[in-house]
Amino acid sequence: MSISVSPSFIPYLFSAAGVAALISLLARYLSQTRPYKDPVPAFLKDTTSTARALPASWYRSPEVYELERRAIFAKKWxxxxxxxxxxxxxxxxxxxxxxxxxxxxxxxxxxxxxxxxxxxxxxxxxxxxxxxxxxxxxxxxxxxxxxxxxxxxxxxxxxxxxxxxxxxxxxxxxxxxxxxxxxxxxxxxxxxxxEDFSTEFKNIDQMARHEGFNFEDYHFDHTWGMSGDYNWKTLADNYNECYHCKTAHPDAADVADLSAYRVDTKGGNIEHFANTKPEMEEQGLKIVSNYYFPNACMTVSPNFFYMMRCVPTSPGHCSMEYEVYRHKNATDEGFQTIDAMFKRILAEDKWLCNNAQKNLNAGVFVNGEMHPKMEQGPLYFQHRVRGILNGHYQLEKAVGKEINPAQHVPSDASRGTESDMGFCSGLACGKDAEQLAW
Missing domain, CATH: 2.102.10.10 (Rieske [2Fe-2S] iron-sulphur domain)
Structure with missing residues (x-):
């Protein structure tokens, strides 16, 4: 058998685009043959023992943040x-x-x-x-x-x-x-x-809990936002448990039975369940909430549905961006009541996260013991972050350089680009060699 090689193939192979393509193929091969095996977390096997949270350093480290950009935000749906x-x-x-x-x-x-x-x-x-x-x-x-x-x-x-x-x-x-x-x-x-969408979100648009809502009956109403002086994961941890609700949101108990609160975890989806009190349902306060890894959540009610994205802007800062959609039959009073309630709760959560982050930054606190049932949501979220970052880091270690899935290298980048990129990469490798231990 003879193999013919195009004369242009060899120069392409050693160009910036060719090297990038080879690294991409190698990364895909390694991800299929040597995936990072994140063990089943203890909190899922034993709900009678506490579990340690991610260390505070993961919530303030510039290096962890940059790895999150490459491993999560440049790649995940x-x-x-x-x-x-x-x-x-x-x-x-x-x-x-x-x-x-x-x-x-x-x-x-x-x-x-x-x-x-x-x-x-x-x-x-x-x-x-x-x-x-x-x-x-x-x-x-x-x-x-x-x-x-x-x-x-x-x-x-x-x-x-x-x-x-x-x-x-x-x-x-x-x-x-x-x-x-x-x-x-x-x-x-x-x-x-x-990445195959169904890997994380198979049948996400067929959830039984959304069957009672026709999203075509809503219309876009407005957006609003807040900035927070905390890591994006601090808010994710806060959102995914209601252990704090009785203390930090005192009137939440008037709406739902907090003792029955629980979460179900399915791939990238964290479903929140709270038994809304019958008299509150009659007022349109029946709510269905989900968190979608890595950084989005949604609450649906008969009057409106609320989408939130916690947008990382730096290791210690993020922006909360909200989209509000109103049901066509919602009265002004009903819509404004629940809209105001949610905005107040979100402001309370911002205060909680701002103050927790100050101590995460200080270097005294390492991590705490979390409740395997009442804090299963943040434990599962942290488990996902830990596994994805470890897996991507192992791929980068195998190829000896950072892998940024979002980067587009021009197909004709050979006109001087590869040498310029190599020069800059060499400087970066010298700076980061000890830190990244490659």
């Missing part, structure tokens, strides 16, 4: 918004996730497309406002413009440039999945085939 926000062709909304900027836009065929918020010329953001409507996506730096499908439409002065290919300079895409309920999920993985 993330619940982002709902199609109800995109009412007509050209409607777009900008988002940010752990330093990654992207936007979603509805094209003329009614599909939702996603792109990194980066002009392919000099990296200026295409979208500088939070939301809007456009027929052409234009960069305000040098005037490059793109269609709603991300294809480069105009690059002033480049028509006669030898070697310039407009088809290779479209916007960098992100993967978009719209589930049967209309919720929009995004993966920033630059590979053509991202």
């Amino acid at each position: 993330i619940l982002t918004t709902h199609k109800l926000r995109f009412t007509e062709p050209g409607s777009w909304v900008k988002f940010e996730q752990a330093g990654f900027q992207f936007f979603l836009v509805k094209n003329k065929q009614g599909q939702i497309n996603g792109f990194h918020n980066i002009c392919r010329h000099r990296a200026f953001p295409i979208m500088t406002e939070d939301k809007g409507k456009s027929s052409i996506l234009s960069c305000k730096y040098h005037g490059w413009s793109y269609g709603l499908n991300g294809q480069l439409a105009k690059a002033p002065g480049y028509d006669d440039m030898k070697g310039f290919d407009k088809t290779k300079n479209g916007l960098l895409p992100v993967h978009v999945h719209v589930d049967a309920k209309g919720f929009i999920w995004v993966s920033l993985d630059s590979s053509k085939t991202p």
